[in-house]
Amino acid sequence: MSHRLIIETLKRCARGRHDRPQIVIYDLDSTLFNTGARSLQILREFCVLRPELLPFAAALDPATMGYLLQDDLRALGYEDEAVLEALGDFWKVRFFLDNYIQYDLPYPGALELVQRSIEAGMLPYYLTGRDTENMREGTVKALRSHGFPLDGEIVLRTKPCWEDTDLRFKTEVIEELRALGDVVLVFENEPKNANMFARAFPAATVVLHDTVCSPDPPVLDPEVARVPNLAIEYPS
Secondary structure, X not given: OHHHHHHHHHHHHHHOOOOOOEEEEEOOEOOOEEOHHHHHHHHHHXXXXXXXXXXXXXXXXXXXXXXXXXXXXXXOOOOOHHHHHHHHHHHHHHHOOHHHHHHOEEOOOHHHHHHHHHHOOEEEEEEEEEEHHHHHHHHHHHHHHOOOOOOOOOEEEEEOOOOOOHHHHHHHOHHHHHHHOEEEEEEEOXXXXXXXXXXXXXXXXXXXXXXXXXXXXXXXXXXXXXXXXXXXXOOO
C-alpha cells in the first residue's frame, strides 16, 4: 500500500504544472544507504586489538545488523561489557569520518527511486545528519560512485556542526526548504524526523523506510507511511 502511495505521488508530480520546484527529501544513513558494512569494517579493525572478537565479526551480516554494533555482538553471545564499551569509543571516532563512508551500500531500489523522482520532475534534496567537515567529501564520493545524481540544482545539505543533533539540524532547515520550493515527498528512517517533516509539510507524502533507528523512537504519526524496503515495482 505504501509503495503505491509513493508511485501515486511520483505520477501526480509528473502530470502537474508547477511554478516552484517540487522537492523530494532523501536522508542517507539507513534510508538510502545501509551502513552495516561501515560498522563491520570498524569492528574488524578493532579485532586487531581484541582478536577474540574475530569469530563474532565473521558471523555478522551487514544487511541485517542493527543500530548499535554492541547489541549485535551481545545477540551473538558476547558478554564482556568492558570490551564492548571500548569498542563503542573506538567506533565513535571512526564511523563519522569520510574514509569509512566508502563501505556503505545502497539499499535495493534506492538508486532507481532517486532516478524516478527526477524523471517525474522532482528536485532531489539529500538532507543528511553527516557533518560537513568530517563527512561531506566522502559523501560526495559515495553518491557519485554508486551513480546517484548530484549535478545541476540537486542539493546535498550536510550538517555544519557535528555536535548538533540530527533532529535539530533538520528542523532548522525547514524554512530554507520552504523558500526553495514545495516539499512533496520525504524519505527518512528516524520516526522523530519523519514526524517532524509530516507536521512541517502536511501536504507532502512522508515515508519511513523501516530499517534501523536510534533507541526509544516516538510513536509514528498516522500521516507517515511506513515501507519495509525501497524495492518498488513501478508500472510499465
